[in-house]
Amino acid sequence: MEHITVTALSHPGLLRENNEDSLVAGPWTLCGTVTGNPQTLVFPLGPPVVVAVADGIGGQPAGEVASAVVARNLALHGPALDGEDAVRGVLDLCNREVYAAAARDPARRTMGTTVAGVVLLADRAVVFNVGDSRVLAVRDGGLELLSVDDNPPPPPGRRTVSLLTQSLGGSREPDGIAPHLTAVPLDEGFRALVCTDGLTDPVPDEVIARVLREHDHGRAAYELWRAAIEAGGPDNITLALIGAGEE
Structure with a gap:
């Protein structure tokens, strides 16, 4: 295993005028742009590679400004x-940079963004999200959630919006974060999907798993x-597929 392959795309979906997602x-x-076709990049294994x-x-x-601040700082x-x-330190830096950018323009006062990604090292992958x-992770023909959603689902039988x-x-005022971090082995055949909820909200896990099997x-x-898109494309769709030791 000598390299890492990353295939990525970003699209506004069908209902949003702007793409507020960013990718690194x-x-x-x-x-905040659109890739008409998936883009594939290959990186040598060893030096840290962040995909988020x-x-x-x-x-x-x-x-779109908040997400771009984060993507550019991670890069x-x-x-x-x-x-x-x-990783924890750079996420704290990203949080402070978003608040600093917001403070420079009153119209951006409450702008914010999520982030999720993986730092690929020689022997392990550091998974993070806020x-x-x-x-x-793509394992044994199925999916394993490595990140932790910061929006607990509503109680059974209730259709309240999860915030x-x-x-x-x-x-409005700067606040700290408690990012979720975990490390997993980076073995031959490691595959992972990093994505925004424009994919996971409308598309069931079993459909995602089937696509990745095939x-x-x-x-x-x-x-x-x-x-x-076939599920209605209700939100911006951004995703990155990571493979270790693949061409």
Whole structure:
């Protein structure tokens, strides 16, 4: 195993005018833009590689700005993310940078974003998130949720809207975060999906798992996007597929 493959795309969906998602893969970022086709990048295994998505909070101003601040800071500091403490530190930095950007423009006062991703090291993957964007491992033909949703589901039988319990930015006054972090082995054949809720909300887990069983790389990314569109495309759709030791 000598390399890591990342295949990614970002799309506004069918109902939103703007794409408030951002994405980072190593030094490469996509911020508030659209990829018409999945893009595949290959990185050498060893130096830290960060792969993450950020989803600007809907209903609040300038979500695309908040998510871009996070993506660009992760790309900038990614080569130094050599472990859990470093990841926790850069997430705290991202949170402060979102609040600082909001403070410079009253119209952006409450802008905020989620973030979820993986830092790929020589022997392990450090999974992190704040908010409800997700990291899922692809194992034994199914999915395992590695991130922790910061929006507990409503009680059974109730259809109340589930709200984020934490985000980067998002409040009128600066607030701290408690990011979720976990480390998993980076073995030959490791596969993971990093995505915003524009994929996981409308598309059932079993459909996502089936697509990933049947397809790899660009075709898998395209089929996941198509499943979200066929489900109504109610939100921005951003995803990255990670494979260790794959061409």
